[in-house]
Amino acid sequence: MTIGHPYEDKSGQKLSVESGADVFIEVLNANGVKVLFINSGTDTFPIQETIAKFEAQGKIIPRVVLCPDEATAVAAAHGYFVATREVQVVLVHVDAGTLNLGGNMHDAQRGRAGIVVCAGRAPMTFEGEMPGTRSMNIHWTQEQLDQAGILRNFTKWDYETRRPENIQHVIQRAFQVASSEPPGPVYVTMPREVLMEKITEVVIPSANRFNSLVTPQADASAIEEIADALINARSPLIITGQSGRNYSTVDSMIELAETVGSPVVSEPVHMNFPSTHPMYAGINSQPYIETADVILSVDQDVPYIPANGSPMKGAKIFHIDIDPIKPTIPLWVFPYDHIVHADSSKAIPLLIKVLNRKMGPSDSARVDERYQLIRESHEKEYMESIHLAQSHEKNNKITPEYLSYCINEMTAESAAVIDECVTNGKHVSNYVRRSKPGTYFKSGGSSLGWGLGAAMGIKLADQERMVIATVGDGAFIYGCPTSTLWASDVYNAPFLTIIYNNQIHNAPRESLNAGYPDSYAKRTNNWVGMGLGPSVDFALLAKACRAYGETVVKPLQVRSALMRGLSEVRSGRSAVIDVRLEMT
Helix, strand or coil, rough: EECCCCCCCCCCEECCCEHHHHHHHHHHHHCCEEEEEECCCCCCCCHHHHHHHHHHCCCCEEEEEECCHHHHHHHHHHHHHHHHHCCEEEECCHHHHHHHHHHHHHHHCCCCCEEEEEEEECCCCCCCCCCCCCCCCCHCCCCCHHHHHHCCCCCCEECCCCHHHHHHHHHHHHHHHHHHCCCCEEEEEEEEEHHCCEECCEEEECCCCCCCCCCCCHHHHHHHHHHHHHHCCECCCCCCCCCCHCCHHHHHHHHHHHHHCCEEEEECCCCCCCCCCCEEECCHHHHHCCCCCCCEECCCCCCCCCHHHCCCCCCCCEEEEEEEEECCCCCCCCCEEEEEEECCCHHHHHHHHHHHHCHHHHHHHHHHHHHHHHHHHHHHHHHHHHHHHHHHHHHEEEEEEHHHHHHHHHCCCCCCCECCCHHHHHHHHHHCCCCCCCECCCCCCCCCHHHHHHHHHHHHCCCCCEEEEEHHHHHHHHHHHHHHHHHHHHHCCCCEEEECCCEEEEHHHHHHHHCCCHHHHHHCCCCCEEEEECCCHHHHHHHHHCCCEECCCCCCHHHHHHHHHHHHCCCCEEEEEEEEEECC
């Protein structure tokens, strides 16, 4: 038996098989799938039987990771994907399992995660005509008019396997669509009659002949115009969202910022730009939008919020993106001088090359002057934030600023930080400094419950890496902690969770305060349907799942608790540090 091992390419050869389920697993092997994230039902057993058979016969199989909740499965697959850029596979049951994937499918869509989501469907026959025919009353109630319609808003493509003879083509197509930029989830339903039907041989297509598409280079004339605008800019601004998915682009973005003397706002779905760099301008573009005369948006879904401030009249605005007009976002209306369809890992180096050709000594001198002014301003702002956090050590209550500052002190440069702190995410991004590609992730979407599963998935992909999930208390609850911590224990994927526990759904409270500045809720401190206090004993919950758990209530306890949590993870055990924050 070889689990998750490099596959010997047998494409074009006739393989002996016994069923449609055998074909399915052979296609996963051909595509190098190392892990199958599964939550099984009465319709997935043919695949599970094939895996048991292949294991008994010493054949290659993916590592099967059982996720007791489907939300854990898709979040873990998402995490594994961002760590490796390899398409992942999730297997769930019929309509019910599909529904339980929940909001994490939204995160996979907006986070551009390549995942092949497979589900059983109710058997098609009911009089015993074929193996796999309906044998339980649920086989009637589980059939929907359009099962794939459950997820069609969130997937790039969907299909149903109809014959065992072409399963290999259907699944290979699924991999091709899921991996092509912009990557994303696809959905395949598989009736159990098709999986159980006898078939004696199959020719597996070569994955190399069904590659993802070659990404586009930027239009040369558009790049020339962007370069001219940046050279002549008085106050340029660069905004990026997902360019860091290609690690090489991080260095390119640094070079671009230094070449034109521009601050860089990075909404870190990935680590797009080092937060240690003098040109790093945080995660919010609004303070810069109204004064920038040239704006370059790169792989960013929402460059600014018009209701909160729009670009100045006459500003030159450009957009470079692999998904440039956002067809899955129905109302996406931002004015641009050029919308450039391009892979930023190709477009940004080209832009730098054009800039270097065009810039003269006077241009470079102007850039240097601007660079120094921005560097001094950013350093001053950062030192002020450090002094603020340090002053909070003497408080009676723990603030998010102080907690984030302490996490930064304890976190190695190579560690992966998964942030799902929502309103406290601004403190994580400001204090927990990241300088290496692939060391900071957000979901890309807005559905909570992603962080725990994603952390486990990243750890499964890289056993040597320290993985730290920073989550709010609401996000921790949404993250199916019993399912995820159980799986992290069983499959040896320990990670550290730090809970920013403010005992409230703070995003709705902030929205209410913005909509009703003089609200009854604020005047009476009656935050209807938002309070999460008294808090769950999350440390006790962690211990019930064989993880380490600790509750922290005083600032002077924070550093030592974090050290204990990190030590537990290094020893092979997940840890949960529940930090009770100052309630504001």
